[in-house]
Amino acid sequence: MLRGQMMDRPLMIADLLRHAALNHGKQEIVSRLPDTGELHRYGWADCHARSQRLANALTGPLKIKPGDRVTTIAWNTHRHMELYYAVSGVGAVIHTANPRLDPMQIVWIINHAKSKAVFYDVTFAPLVDAIAKHCKTVKNWVAMTGEATKPDIKTKQSVYETLLSNAGEHYDWPEFDENSAAGLCYTSGTTGEPKGALYSHRSTVLHAMMSATADAVGVGADGIIMPVVPMFHVNAWGVPYAAALAGSKLVMPGAQLDGKSIQELVEGEKVNLVLGVPTVWLGLLQYLRESGKRIDTVHKVLMGGSAMPESLLRAYQDEYGVEMQQGWGMTEMSPLGTVGKLLPKHEDLSGDEKVKIKLKQGRLLFGVDMRAVDDDGNVLPRDGQSAGHIHVRGPWIISSYYRGAGPESFTDDGWFRTGDVGHIDEDGYMTITDRSKDVIKSGGEWISSIDLENAAMGHPDVAMAAAFGHPHPKWQERPLLVVQPKPNTNPTADSIREYLAGQVPKWWLPDGIEFIDEMPLGATGKILKTKLREIYKDYKFPDADYEGGAMPTKG
Numbered sequence: 001m002l003r004g005q006m007m008d009r010p011l012m013i014a015d016l017l018r019h020a021a022l023n024h025g026k027q028e029i030v031s032r033l034p035d036t037g038e039l040h041r042y043g044w045a046d047c048h049a050r051s052q053r054l055a056n057a058l059t060g061p062l063k064i065k066p067g068d069r070v071t072t073i074a075w076n077t078h079r080h081m082e083l084y085y086a087v088s089g090v091g092a093v094i095h096t097a098n099p100r101l102d103p104m105q106i107v108w109i110i111n112h113a114k115s116k117a118v119f120y121d122v123t124f125a126p127l128v129d130a131i132a133k134h135c136k137t138v139k140n141w142v143a144m145t146g147e148a149t150k151p152d153i154k155t156k157q158s159v160y161e162t163l164l165s166n167a168g169e170h171y172d173w174p175e176f177d178e179n180s181a182a183g184l185c186y187t188s189g190t191t192g193e194p195k196g197a198l199y200s201h202r203s204t205v206l207h208a209m210m211s212a213t214a215d216a217v218g219v220g221a222d223g224i225i226m227p228v229v230p231m232f233h234v235n236a237w238g239v240p241y242a243a244a245l246a247g248s249k250l251v252m253p254g255a256q257l258d259g260k261s262i263q264e265l266v267e268g269e270k271v272n273l274v275l276g277v278p279t280v281w282l283g284l285l286q287y288l289r290e291s292g293k294r295i296d297t298v299h300k301v302l303m304g305g306s307a308m309p310e311s312l313l314r315a316y317q318d319e320y321g322v323e324m325q326q327g328w329g330m331t332e333m334s335p336l337g338t339v340g341k342l343l344p345k346h347e348d349l350s351g352d353e354k355v356k357i358k359l360k361q362g363r364l365l366f367g368v369d370m371r372a373v374d375d376d377g378n379v380l381p382r383d384g385q386s387a388g389h390i391h392v393r394g395p396w397i398i399s400s401y402y403r404g405a406g407p408e409s410f411t412d413d414g415w416f417r418t419g420d421v422g423h424i425d426e427d428g429y430m431t432i433t434d435r436s437k438d439v440i441k442s443g444g445e446w447i448s449s450i451d452l453e454n455a456a457m458g459h460p461d462v463a464m465a466a467a468f469g470h471p472h473p474k475w476q477e478r479p480l481l482v483v484q485p486k487p488n489t490n491p492t493a494d495s496i497r498e499y500l501a502g503q504v505p506k507w508w509l510p511d512g513i514e515f516i517d518e519m520p521l522g523a524t525g526k527i528l529k530t531k532l533r534e535i536y537k538d539y540k541f542p543d544a545d546y547e548g549g550a551m552p553t554k555g
């Protein structure tokens, strides 16, 4: 081989910010602040300057060393952006905890990550009070606010703005191996125990470059982008990084994710691209319809995390003229894998035919290699109908879980098993048809079916229990629990729900509990959930509102 003669410069996350500061310094980052509710605005240059101060605070008083983990429990704001850049910039690892998890799960992941410091938004003060004493490795708790608005908590804490004002201005971002860890995000796996995806500088920068391209998220200097998807959820799908390389304006919604707050922010800041899970768009749609308000500046909504409901796609497209695109990905994939954009050849198709294509999970992006395989490991043809287990590989896909969890997720020949079942067609569109991993996804957040089943099995009258995700008009999926009672017993749904209430988070409680005489079992004695899904396919949850289609009426 003849070696190329190009510079071997490392791909560093801090360079994204340095680029934005130098070339798009006045381009704004606008944040709705969780502590005061006010709109805060500054430019990329200010973000860079404050991230440098934060880097000094991290390496000085907070004693953060390269490789250390620093946890955030925080909304999308400029302060969280500064943490993204400063923590990884000093060579440490930003671990974004999902505050919607059960507090003991948060304790579990902070302990598993062996975090040295936790930065939290003031709205999470009660949570911090509940978990702090269990987090043994954490040396510093930092409230992301100023002195005037600092919450009163039981644990000794520092105040973010004070740390920054006391820190030196100048900080030179060090250069180091681009394969060093930069970010850590936990996903609940099939066993109910969270597993960590450990991103590197290289994977993060490459993902940002791909994500900015036209057929992916499509991020440019003319972008006014609002990631409604939280920064604790797979790095807000990489937007904080892609926006820096493109010099886009960012609009951060903070803690207020209701329809009214989002509409106001979209209109006020002239947002043209929004990203989030379907539940958020349901809430916004309800508000738009009730208020008669519009979101006319928005050109595109990228919806991911769960399948895009057809009624939602049609409502935004037909009533509000918004281009709806679906993305598919995973925490383990940084997360982008496919984005559902139409091709030039689809231009003359009827509206209904176009909708059909948009309901597929999307087209494969460069950098994501994908195959569908059958149960025997044979690679299936890309014919748009042969469905199999979806495997992926690529430079922003995990090669192993943090601290060696879940080795069974990787094949011997170097692919990652997604746990999704689907097919691929000759244009590279992937369609998910089922899920082999045993989890339920409600409003973009995971519920472990195994944990639910184990809890239900503890009930004295339950012989067998199976939980699975069933379509729900508001939450995309909610748990349906099917129970085979022990002989000569007659448990009621209420008694089972009551029994579960003390053992699993409240929002995990099944919306439906059904009884079956004999559980369908496979050859190895495992419950056949495919069969159960078939039996209950027309089941309707008693408390769900099906009348309004995509329109939620409650919650």
Ligand code: ADP
Pocket (backbone or CB within 6 Å): 187, 233, 234, 303, 304, 305, 306, 307, 308, 326, 327, 328, 329, 330, 331, 332, 335, 361, 418, 419, 420, 432, 435, 441, 444
């Ligand atoms: P995220 O919610 O950001 O996509 P997670 O790691 O929490 O990341 O969840 C990934 C899983 O969510 C996928 O493996 C798949 O089961 C489901 N998922 C994500 N996007 C879609 C989509 N567009 N359609 C259907 N399921 C999806």
